[in-house]
Amino acid sequence: MSRGPYQSYFDTLKRKSTQQSNSEHQPVKIGQADSSNFNNQAVDILQEISNKLDRLGKTGHNPKVPDVVDTPRTEGTIDLAIINGKVVLPDVGVIETNIYIRDGVVCSLGTHPPADVKEVIDASNRYVMPGIIDPHVHLGLFAPLKTELETETKAALFGGVTTIGCYFGGPESHFKVFPSIMEDIQSYSHTDVIPHLVIGSDEQKSEIVDYTKHFGITSFKIYMNGIPGLIPDVDDAFILDVMDEMKRSGKECILCSHTENRYLVRRAFEKIKREKGDSADIRDWTDTHPDIAEEEAVIRLAYLAENAKVPIYMVHISSKAAIDRLRQIKPYNRYVNVETTSPYLSITRDSSMGNTIKMEPPFRDDKDLEALWEGVEDGLVDTIGTDNVTLTRAEKNIDASIWDTIPGYSALETHL
Ligand SMILES: [Zn+2]
Structure with a gap:
């Protein structure tokens, strides 16, 4: 018979009791209410309780309950x-x-x-269950923010999501646009919203301390690989500068990151485009963002975070290679936090959904999906988001070639 945790607790007590009895060298008379006899009775009762609790443990009840x-x-x-x-x-x-x-x-x-x-x-x-938090959402990219705050957060509630972490970007100073975003959130959102600010320009970088003061925001995001035409990619010097500004704020800030090596993505992208041209499909798209690009960026960003002593939050980790690497890094680097998404836990590039699932990073293979689930199960993955981008099929341009289709999909309502 296997021995549960309460049984070993009982053993410890019994040992203590025996030691005490021996040290006293007193004969114990049955029925006599001396302290040694009391101890033995207590131990008997504890043994009975421990047996019961261990049995409960075996039937799956949690003793904390x-x-x-x-x-x-x-x-x-x-x-x-x-x-x-x-x-x-x-x-x-x-x-x-x-x-x-x-x-x-x-x-x-x-x-x-x-x-x-x-x-x-x-x-x-x-x-x-408690209201679900989706920490990774984009709203207002293809329709006005007001509209999507109204429709998408209502959809979120239907799916059990009651709080969203929403990324706000754009090329301008956040002082120019964020105050009206806050008003829109208060007027139109049906869920709670945690705002994260994208830092992509020198101006935004120089205002980080003021963002923490004036907006109370402590969560920022950089794109190591950018999004071509939309969001600039940033180099290691920029990342260290951002981390320094976050420290200078004196607040407990966290740096979220799209974590891919831009050079390795560009190299693969050019190669696949050259070789496959317009015949490329969604399976080829995966090869334009090889897992080595995510793995390398994970290693580098973890190193920078450790060096700067700033917590990082790696959004939408998608590959087995990155998960395997994080499994080595995380026990020794307390600055690393890991997110994956519910779509990455559900879909591979072999799905029949074609261009609908074009995404950055891309959907990968069964081995990646399995590794992500293992990461969730053993706690390596800290959070699960959606990376929701609301857009219609027409806006996504799904009938075009894979090169002209827009990455992203709406997944907020189906997150759970
Ligand atoms: Zn995202």
């Missing part, structure tokens, strides 16, 4: 009770319990129904 639930602080009126659901508790697991809500806030979990409940929702056979 009793600490979390069944502490109903439900005096007074409860506005809403969600009962009989399979409740997903982060860091605990899935448990069947009731949720009690007062004044819009979860005030208690537990199986003892309170006396006074205004509204009850029966969630039998359903999962109940």
Whole structure:
């Protein structure tokens, strides 16, 4: 029979008790209420408890659960009770319990129904989970921001996403555009929004400290590989400058990064375009962004972060090569955080969706998808976003050649 964690706890107690008894050299008479006898009784009780708890452990119950639930602080009126659901508790697991809500806030979990409940929702056979955060979203690229804040965040709620991390770019100083973006968010968004600012120009770089002061923003983004025609790529000197400015702000900033080596992407891109021309398809597109480009950039950025002592957040990691490399780096580099996306966990280049799935970085192969899932399961991957870009099929230009199709897709509503 295997020995669970409580059994070893019991062993420790028993050893201590035995040592104590021996050291006293006193004969213990049965029924006599001396301290040694008390210890033995306590050990017997603990043994029984430990056996029970270990059995619970084997049936999949998490021993942490009793600490979390069944502490109903439900005096007074409860506005809403969600009962009989399979409740997903982060860091605990899935448990069947009731949720009690007062004044819009979860005030208690537990199986003892309170006396006074205004509204009850029966969630039998359903999962109940906290609002999902999608940390990686782009809005307002092909339609006005106001419009997409209205439509896309509503779609997000239908899919269980209640908070989005949204990237705002453009060539100008963020002081020129961001104040009106904040107004639009307040007026039109149905979800909470965490804004991240793209830093692509010297002017934006020089204003980082002021962005933290005036907007309270501490999350910035660079594109190591840029997006041709849209977002400039940046070199290592620029990245170190940005990291220095983030430190100079005195705030706890984090640098998000599209992490690909621009030279290796360009080399592969030119080669495939030359060889395949207009006959290139979505499978060839993957070869224009080889995994070596992501792997190299991951290594380099992790090194720069470690050197500058600035936390980094590598968005949309897509390849097994990068995951394998991060598995070596991350235990020794506390500045590295890793994101992948729900589409990268679901789709490969062998999908039948053709140009619809043109993306940067591209969709890859089964081995990459498997490695990403392993990273999620063992905690190497910290977060999962979508990299949502809302655009119609016409805007994406999917009937054109792979070279003229626009990268990106909308995935916010289907994230979960
Ligand atoms: Zn993105």
